[in-house]
Amino acid sequence: MIAIVAGLTFSVAANAAEKFKINKVSTTKHGRNYGTGPKIDYLKVKFTGTGDDLLLHAQSYDIDSTGEVTIELNGDLIGTLPTTADNGKSEGTLWLLPAGMQKTGSNSIKFTRVGGDRTWGVTKLGMFEPGSSKTAFGYLKAIKGDIKHPRSVRIYTPLNGDQAHIGIKFFDVDTSNEVRVSISGQSAGSPAITGNNRFGNASYYSIPSNGGWIEFTNALVTGSPLAWGVKITDTDRAYGAVSVGGFRRLSSSEWDEAAVRRVLHTFAWGGHPRHTTITAWANMPPEVAIVQMLNFKHHNSLLSRPHAQDRDGLSNQPNTLASIRSYLSRSSQVPWSERFLFRDDWAMGMALATSTNLRGLNPFRNRIGIWETNYHMATNLNAGVEDPQMERYYDTVMKSLEKNEPYQKTMAAAAASAAIAKQYAHHESRYYPDEDFCECNEDFAREYYQLFFGILGEYNPEYHETTVVKNMARVLTGIEVVWNNSLQREPTVPRFVSDYHYRGDLDLLPGSVSFDRGNAKYRLQDISDVAINHPESLKNLPVKIIAGLADDNMTDAKASVIRNAWASMSEKNLLDFIRAYAISDTFHNATRVKYWNSFDRTMIFNNAFYFTNREVFTSTWQVNRYDDEGFKLFEPKHNVFGGQRGPEAARSTDVFRNVYNGSSEDLWRFTRTREYHSGLFWEKNWASVIPKKNGRHKVKDVGEFLWNRFIGDGLKNFGPVERAHVYALLGSRFDLMQGVDPSSLNRIISMADMETDANLVNYVNKLSRQELNLTSSSRSIRDNANVKVGRAVAFISATPFALAQEGL
Amino acid sequence: MAAKTHSPDRRDFLKKAVATGALYTAGGLPMLSEIAEASGYATPSGPIVVNVTLLGGPDMRHLLPPAYTSSTSSYGYNFWRARARAFGIGSSPAAWQRRWNDRYYQRGSGASRFGILKSAPWLRDMWDDGNVAIVNNVIGSTSRDHEHSIMVMDQGNRKTGPNDLIRSGWGGRLAQALDANVVSVSHTPRPFCYGAHPSGDITRIDTKSLVGADDTRSFSLYKAQTSGSQAQWDDRGMLARTLRSYYGGLKKDIDPDSIYAEFVEMESKVRKFGRQIDQRLRSVSEPARFRTLQHWEKSPMRHPGFGLQARNLHDALACSDILNMRVGSMEMGAWDSHEGQAEMIEPNFKDLFGNNMAFDTLWQNLPGKIRKRVVFCFQGEFGRQLMANGENGTDHGRANSVILIGQKVNGGIYGDMFPEGEIARLNRPSADIQGLTTIDHVYGALCDWAQPGTGDIVFPNRDSSRVEAGVRLDRLFA
Structure with a gap:
């Protein structure tokens, strides 16, 4: 039974x-x-x-x-x-x-x-x-x-x-x-x-x-x-994390709420922890907190706390892409008019992005999964990879990570996928022994070493080119992805056949031979075990991981520390490595810079802005606004070299304009207070996440809470001018300029004004003490207060500090 | 094989143009330049360099192959034999000859005979006008790795290592040397556009000279739509006003070394240029053909986004005085032709050089005063191997050809297009084009054309790098 x-x-x-x-x-x-x-x-x-x-x-x-x-x-x-x-x-x-x-x-x-x-x-x-x-x-x-x-x-x-x-x-x-x-x-x-x-x-x-x-x-x-x-x-x-050498772990005094938020913003797009959880993490030893914060489980209820109002059961739903898509396309919690989105091939990335913002799952898992499949080992729906193959690819990579396998096994599993075979077109590569002819290409033969492991062949370019790449192309024969009539599509797992596979031993990286294992799959596993310990991989791969995830300003000094830490792991474990890095002074470092790409920025905003899954379900197009900036999951801008990068977004006028205009021209996104959509209703209730101090929601406290929630810098950049504007939007019906002097609406307000204009300073101080009636029993008063919070959030999210993160 | 340096006499080209019926220039619409002249286009303050990065390693030999010849010892014969698969044709000489005859405009003579893909008529016309320089055997990176090689090309630095992600680009450095701006019309600016940091720290960049113009017809920031007593009730206007005030204040306050200063600078640039560009473009209407080229459904281009870039470039050139533009940047992907090369890259070449496609349309719609001051540089991160692979494609090589196009270009072939020595290597695994001229010399010459002396500033290692024997890159430009 x-x-x-x-x-x-x-x-x-x-x-x-x-x-x-x-x-x-x-x-x-x-x-x-x-x-x-x-x-x-x-x-x-x-x-x-x-x-x-x-x-x-x-x-x-x-x-x-x-x-x-x-x-x-x-x-x-x-x-x-x-x-x-x-x-x-x-x-x-x-x-x-x-x-x-x-x-x-x-x-x-x-x-x-x-x-x-x-x-x-x-x-x-x-x-x-x-x-x-x-x-x-x-x-x-x-x-x-x-x-x-x-x-x-x-x-x-x-x-x-x-x-x-x-x-x-x-x-x-x-x-x-x-x-x-x-x-x-x-x-x-x-x-x-x-x-x-x-x-x-x-x-x-x-x-x-x-x-x-x-x-x-x-x-x-x-x-x-x-x-x-x-x-x-x-x-x-x-x-x-505590056993990875090379990194200097932060002391308990250095590990504070700002440090916790930096980690969360970078590695979980902020996640959905309660503010009390953030405080608790900050009070734990970092090596203890980081284990709770970052793991590959399907669900992390501390990092992504389900909201009491949500009855969707997502925290019991397997967090695979296949399962989430199935759920989103059928759940009565999703407006019926939106469910089709998650069934359609083109919207697979939308399903994954949406799940990143849903409570009860695990945003860190998505963060790493998206980096692996859209950057490090990117494949592209526009390059011949079919939707079910991509879905399977994502879940294969995540399965390997959650099993805590040595990192090279994750790469070997990815390499053996139908998605990779289609992406690099070696699914038709065949070796004909009678003619000693390889009907193959060198694309993945090269990129497997270069992109996956960071081995460029600098150790001996001639040998790498004429032996390793050539022979690797032979390894990648007999990997068939053939149309299946009964499925009416191609399979999601390749068939590894011996018939057209090169059946001899092959010299690969110096000192290593790929022995005939009957087919490519087992050879890939062997080859990965060698590649992960190759000097070039030891040099480049850890830097690639950290630069890709967290640091757009890699220096020689930091790279050296990162390499030492990686080398100290006898078995390369991605989770251990990331955790150790996240609590080290290499991450919490003044030289570190992380520019948010369009997706990062949108996910950080969404995770802070939407408090219930119902809000997410009924805001699908807003949730996926990164699309307006040319970012698409599983359709990376640089094809196998990955999607839009943070530094690119930072230098894009289009991205900046979108952020800026999105906060002004599209202000409604921030200030709408309720929605009724296909029988589903929600009401914005900032009081449910903003704690009261002494029983009140004072403007100063709310402003600081919002800044930390959206920017996560421990208020470092919440200076007098930022406060003045935020307090004005929270504490009055008007903007700062109008509040101070309605005849000077176009006034530019700088630090000098905040230091010398007594009228302005008094006005801001007065605003800071105002109270927001977020819990009023009057709906109109409550709405009014929520709208003010929305305006403040709109402003905060268009400041420069929402576009990049400093390391300290 | 081909002459080391072949700079065709411009008078010869005029004769040839008459003979081939190409009376004027690409598109055959000579009157358009006069029409454009009369409109609101700016007169460039100096030469403008537009760099077009073809990402993935474009096979220029596919665009410009040698003539097929029946002599089995000839370069032409052996090339077609080694490359037949990449052209998607059979292994018989008859098939090779047929492809050569059917798909290529034939130019040059004797050992210098080469073809121009028939899907690239604008390139043919520009060649016939003496406006195309084909610089051969140009080498940037030697790693055959896309990412590293692209970094080398963007940065214009052959010593760049694979982890040297944050470095200035040669376009940014050139703009700085010209005291002008580099305008990027692609969706996100390439690192080519990043300037050198004033501190001299090579691990930092400066983007003050970079202007992103990825949609010139929607350049402005939102501003309040109301004024007077209505303004106080305009929520959107309130936010726009707040942000304007805030960024204005930050411009005064922010530490120039802050990572956030870049965003403040960007807001300032967009605000500054936005209104002026809007105003200028009201008098420079958007050419109708561009609307088709950039249309995601109606475009005849494989890359409608490149159609948009071409439109942006058109507009940016029209506003070059406002933007202080002396350098431009474009990009097109999908050149990594490991499989099915002909089907993959021939449409790309058509997008670039086809009739009424990106550059033909641009050229038709630019007034003469701009045409004579702009040079386009087409390049990719590396070339392909000499021999086709087993999947009708070609794998990564190193050296490649760089194509320069413009009225100020001394058209011709620079460097041995089909080196005799390659014949023995044509069927050798992994063999590729030998790099004889470094990028420093080619791009350096382009910089010197933009303003004499800047080549040494932008490419300080130029003197110590090599150039193919007999090639005179100082004669690239008139």
Whole structure:
């Protein structure tokens, strides 16, 4: 049977009557000589992944030795049931199921008895979501929670899994010796006292890879259970950022809210965190905060907090491009007149852009995915790549990243895609051994090294040209993307055939030979493993990554630090690298400049401006305004060399004019207060995001909030003149010039005026103390206040500071 | 093979023009220049250099191939044999000859015979008028990497490394040397347009001399549509007024070294030029043909966006006094012809040089006073390999030809167009055109034409770089 609850689906092969629910355990017993069900030697449980980490819960019965019963996730061994006394039961145990090990769609957990006597059992099966209030274990009677773990809670990483990290909130810890933490048997101290019947602040722990475990034990319990427990607030694959050498990590004093916002603007287009979350991140050690901020999970509820008004369930929707498009094209939350957009081939980029602005997903994931597929490893819908191939390409790259594979495997997966084969036209490349003739071209043979890995062949141009590129062209034979009549389109995955593939060994980069592996796919994997460690790649690729994502003013000094950090990773891991960089003084650096391209700027604005998904759904054309500036996702301006770059946008009169006129001529975008669209209604409510201070929305506070929200510079550039204009727009019906002197509407106001014109200064000071009635019960007063905020936002978004980011 | 330097006598060209029926210039509309003369076009204050970047590595040998000859030892024979696939034709000499006869205007004589693709009649006409210089064997980057090679070409610096992203461009430096502006008519300005930073720090750029004119007919910033007592109720006008005041204040206050100063400068330029350009263009109507060329659905061009660029260039030249324009920048992509080269690049050449296409239309609509002061430079980041690949295309090479067009150009062939030594290499994998003349000399000569002495300023390494033996680039311009 199959039951679907909140996006998770369970079915039990052996017990058709069983029903499972998310964040709960089932008391049904499975096994042999255990419970009343059928006698079985294996049990298969299915569930539908959400794209996020999950925790499997199980309790074993009569397991005589380690390894007697194995646990597999989709065929990958993740652990074994704990041993017990004869006819005894273990404590309920948890296993982390990383998102990257799950499949999109149906997944299976299989318990198999592989040894010992025939009696065995498993019960208390459940699947828990980290972060859920139900994912708390211990003796939580006071809060009506779990009471089945009175002594201890243990969590394992998968046997073939990476190091994992978890956030834990302890419950009702009364003394410093009450609860002990051990990691794979080694003491890891005790948590802080929390106070009675309450959870404390989150603590963070690392669990070793490959079946490592963490255990929380109540050391004081002897007879009757004592109140205590742990809530698992977050899981993440790694705090790998801290282990990347070469970068100097910011100290806690340097890591402040401005630093957090810089990271968010650059790597997540600001995201949708609550302002309290930003404060919390700023108060954490940077290496802890960055793990919460940046990850490749499908959903990051801290970075992209779902809005209470949204009922779209996106936070449970798999965050693949295919899934999001399907959702957007069918959901009743999207105006019916707009749904077609997300079905149409030409609007695939629009779907991805829209999802970047939707709450409940993960803007960092989109940020990196878009950079990979539109810049670093760009393919182009206008160059022969078909829409389904592009969609598959994006999801293939993201799948590899979320699996935390070594970076070269991501590039190998991309290289083996139909999209790349079509883009570079080697899908028809064939080698004819009888004639020793290669019907092929050198395009991707060269660009695979140059664009993907940064190897230009400077080490020996002649050899690179006449041997490596030529032979690589032969590697890329027998990759077929042939029209499929039954599909009525080309396939999204190439067919790797031996027939027309070059079947000999080939010399490639000096010292490396690509041995015949039967087809191109396996050879690409081998070749990537070599290329990633080539000196030219070590020199160029990390600089290319950082320059592409975050720094338009790369200097030799910064490049040197970046290269050292990259080189220090024995296995190149993109997420670790980005995290380490994002909390380093190489990123938070006065020489760093990031010019926003049209897409960056639009996404940053949208993420700050739209607070509900409904607003996004009903504003599709506004959300995608970057299109007016010639930017199109999956149709990069420079073809395989990527889309519009920040420095290009910065020097484009057209872009500047669009920004400027967009804030004045198109002011309505900022000031509309409600919309009724195809049966869907929203009302702009700035009060829902702007916090009150002392119970009021004062102009000064609102102005500073808006500046930080949209510009994210810690108010560095919110100087007296900027404040004067913003305060005027927030605090009055008029602009600053009219407010000061209606006869001088065209007055230019500079710093000198703010220092010498007492009348002006007094006026601005008075405005700063005005209050905005954003929470008035009167709709017209409320609307009026929201319109004023909209005008201020329009002004802020047309200042120079909305067009680029300084590094410090 | 071809003469090292062949500068055809201008009188010969006039004779040839009469013989071929090309009585005047491209488009065959001699009276248009007089019509234009009478309108509101500015008189350029000096020579204007317009750089046209063809992105992807344009195969100039496809545009200008050698004559087919039946002698199996000749360059012409071996070229067509090695390149047959790239032309999309069979492997028989008859097919090669047919293609040569059918698709090319044949020019030159003897070993210097070459063809001009028939989809490029404007180029033919300009050649026949003695207005085209074909400079051969020109080398920029040696890496065969698009990005790096484009950087080298934009920056005009052969020493530029692959990570040297932020450097000045030779167009920007030329504009600075001329105390004028470089006007970019493409959607985003190429790095070619970036000027050198006044501090002398080569890792910084300066864009004060750069004017982006990607849509000359919508150049202005929005301004309040109301005045007087109505103004206070005009929300849009209020925002426009606020921004105007704010940017005006910033212009006084901002640190010139701030990264944001560039945007303040841009606002100032757009505001300054906008009204004057609007006013000027009211007296220079938009040629109707441009409206068709830039139309995304009706355009006969593969690249309607280039039609818009040509229109922008027309307008910018009409406003050259307002813009203080002495350098222009255009770009066209889609030249990376690894597969199906003929189908890919022949339409591109047609977009550029076809009848009533971009440059023909532009030329027809420019008055004589501008025509005689503008030179177009067509170049890409590198050339292609000598031999076609297995997919009817050509792969990356290094050296290429640069084409200069203008009435002040001393038309002819500069450098050996089809070097004898290539015959032995025509069928060799990876072999490409040997670079004998560096870009410094070619672009430097163009700078010197714009204003004597600027070549050494813009290309300070010119003296130490090489030029093909016997080639006199100092004779490129009249």
